[in-house]
Amino acid sequence: MIEYKGVYKAFDEPVLSGVDLRVESGEMFALFGPSGTGKSVLLKTTLALIVPDRGDVCIDNQSVHFGGRGTLARIREKVGYVFQYAALFDSLNVFENIRMGLPEATLKRMTEKEVAHKAWEALELVNLEPRMILSKLPAELSGGMKKRVGIARAIVGRPEILLWDEPTTGLDPVNTAAVERLITQLSEELQVTSLLVTHDVEGGLEMCDRVAMLEGGRLRFCGTPEEFKNSDDPVVQAFENRAAAYAAIDVLDVR
Amino acid sequence: MNGNNPSANTAMPVPLQAVLAPVGRVAHTVAVHAGEIAILLWKVGRAYTEFRVSVREIARQVYIIGVQSIPIVIVTAGLAGIVTSQQGGYQFTGSIPLYVMGSVVTQSIVLEMGPVLTAIVLVGRVGARITAELGTMKVSEQIDALYSVGRDPIEMLAAPRILAGIIALPLLVGIANLFGILAGMYTAELTMGLGQESFFYGARLFWHSWDLLYSLLKGVAFGFVIPTIAIHMGLRTGGGAAGVGLQTTQSVMFMTLTILIVDAMFPPLFL
Numbered sequence: 001m002i003e004y005k006g007v008y009k010a011f012d013e014p015v016l017s018g019v020d021l022r023v024e025s026g027e028m029f030a031l032f033g034p035s036g037t038g039k040s041v042l043l044k045t046t047l048a049l050i051v052p053d054r055g056d057v058c059i060d061n062q063s064v065h066f067g068g069r070g071t072l073a074r075i076r077e078k079v080g081y082v083f084q085y086a087a088l089f090d091s092l093n094v095f096e097n098i099r100m101g102l103p104e105a106t107l108k109r110m111t112e113k114e115v116a117h118k119a120w121e122a123l124e125l126v127n128l129e130p131r132m133i134l135s136k137l138p139a140e141l142s143g144g145m146k147k148r149v150g151i152a153r154a155i156v157g158r159p160e161i162l163l164w165d166e167p168t169t170g171l172d173p174v175n176t177a178a179v180e181r182l183i184t185q186l187s188e189e190l191q192v193t194s195l196l197v198t199h200d201v202e203g204g205l206e207m208c209d210r211v212a213m214l215e216g217g218r219l220r221f222c223g224t225p226e227e228f229k230n231s232d233d234p235v236v237q238a239f240e241n242r243a244a245a246y247a248a249i250d251v252l253d254v255r
Numbered sequence: 256m257n258g259n260n261p262s263a264n265t266a267m268p269v270p271l272q273a274v275l276a277p278v279g280r281v282a283h284t285v286a287v288h289a290g291e292i293a294i295l296l297w298k299v300g301r302a303y304t305e306f307r308v309s310v311r312e313i314a315r316q317v318y319i320i321g322v323q324s325i326p327i328v329i330v331t332a333g334l335a336g337i338v339t340s341q342q343g344g345y346q347f348t349g350s351i352p353l354y355v356m357g358s359v360v361t362q363s364i365v366l367e368m369g370p371v372l373t374a375i376v377l378v379g380r381v382g383a384r385i386t387a388e389l390g391t392m393k394v395s396e397q398i399d400a401l402y403s404v405g406r407d408p409i410e411m412l413a414a415p416r417i418l419a420g421i422i423a424l425p426l427l428v429g430i431a432n433l434f435g436i437l438a439g440m441y442t443a444e445l446t447m448g449l450g451q452e453s454f455f456y457g458a459r460l461f462w463h464s465w466d467l468l469y470s471l472l473k474g475v476a477f478g479f480v481i482p483t484i485a486i487h488m489g490l491r492t493g494g495g496a497a498g499v500g501l502q503t504t505q506s507v508m509f510m511t512l513t514i515l516i517v518d519a520m521f522p523p524l525f526l
Binding site: 044047048049073076077079081083084085087088089090100101103104153157 | 391392395396397399400401402403404405406
């Protein structure tokens with residue numbers, strides 16, 4: 001379970017103005033919102049990649065920001081993070097990148113053969129051919145492949161929670177659909193709690209159990225996809241309509 | 256009228272404000288950088304004391320910072336020796352005994368040019384590279400990715416580089432001193448006909464054994480300064496490719512300035 005408690009963060013201007021949100025265990029949750037409303041910032045506070053000015057985030061009732069180094073290390077072990085542009089380590093090949101997804105303590109207990117097996121398994125889960133790709137550098141991969149390797153790195157340690165930061169950004173509609181299928185498939189197979197930050201409203205509504213919308217650093221809506229679609233909040237409606245229009249343009253581009 | 260307006264008496268005159276505002280901004284920037292560097296060094300120190308720094312990575316960084324810099328350091332020091340010798344010859348011929356050239360070249364190289372020129376070369380070759388590398392990792396979220404998989408970038412990236420700098424720089428300074436003096440000696444022989452024995456006689460005349468230690472100590476200080484500033488600047492990069500370029504430029508500027516300031520502090524402290 002992930003719980004955001006009054007998370008406030010300002011850079012020059014406030015980005016998050018006291019966000020309270022609870023994502024239940026095993027739930028698939030999507031967070032929508034226009035650009036610059038602090039979706040990614042909120043996601044990053046979950047692993048203390050950004051420290052909020054006020055408030056806290058709790059994972060399974062353990063404080064991320066006030067629990068100390070040991071607690072944070074344990075939390076990071078059970079959370080996988082998929083970055084917007086994969087964030088693969090340039091100087092490491094695919095195998096070494098995925099290897100980094102395993103906690104240090106786990107690596108010490110494993111033989112290199114076992115690590116290779118884990119990496120192989122993770123690549124197969126994201127529908128990549130390990131034999132073809134393991135020794136390649138990130139620079140040799142396409143955008144879609146990088147994203148999948150990034151997902152493989154996030155799931156190789158078998159996390160209990162997966163955080164997805166705009167997993168379909170920059171992908172063409174075909175790859176977008178493939179990655180969305182992958183998100184659903186992985187969430188079901190690995191039985192993880194998924195928190196998805198996305199612009200893709202249509203995909204998010206289709207995949208997730210609950211959705212929320214951030215607007216101006218505050219939570220504007222939180223509910224089921226049905227409630228979102230039927231919301232009479234003009235801001236939610238306008239956002240949904242605009243998102244639908246962009247989705248239509250994407251489909252036309254493919255045709 | 257002014258007597259009725261309390262702010263009129265307390266308001267700062269405009270010209271004074273114009274002078275103090277930039278001073279305040281610079282002071283604020285210096286304080287922010289100093290604070291961030293102090294935190295960085297505290298974390299680096301903790302990584303050393305908890306033995307969480309890979310020896311293999313330190314060795315790799317010593318190779319990159321030290322061994323790979325040897326050719327450019329030799330060339331730079333050699334040219335410095337040649338120039339010092341030629342300038343000295345031009346100034347001293349006919350005025351004072353030529354063997355003094357040995358002392359001039361040796362002392363210039365060991366006390367000043369060897370350490371400082373080596374450091375300046377390494378600012379460009381190593382410091383800029385570290386800032387650009389870490390800056391790129393920062394803007395492409397690779398630093399965040401390291402944290403997310405439970406690895407500490409300070410332990411993996413910062414601590415090995417700083418220790419490698421402290422190890423490699425004094426060794427490079429030693430090499431620079433040797434080749435600078437040799438180049439100066441051969442130049443004095445070729446251009447002024449000053450024999451090697453006379454050169455070394457002059458060199459020994461004003462030599463103090465502390466001088467070499469002083470030179471290597473400068474190497475240690477510069478070896479600490481270059482990677483520390485480079486890492487600090489790299490890790491606070493933002494704003495994409497343009498941000499990396501800007502941060503690298505600023506980093507080179509800060510490193511060069513800091514080296515010259517540290518160099519200026521050495522004589523009153525140690526000589």
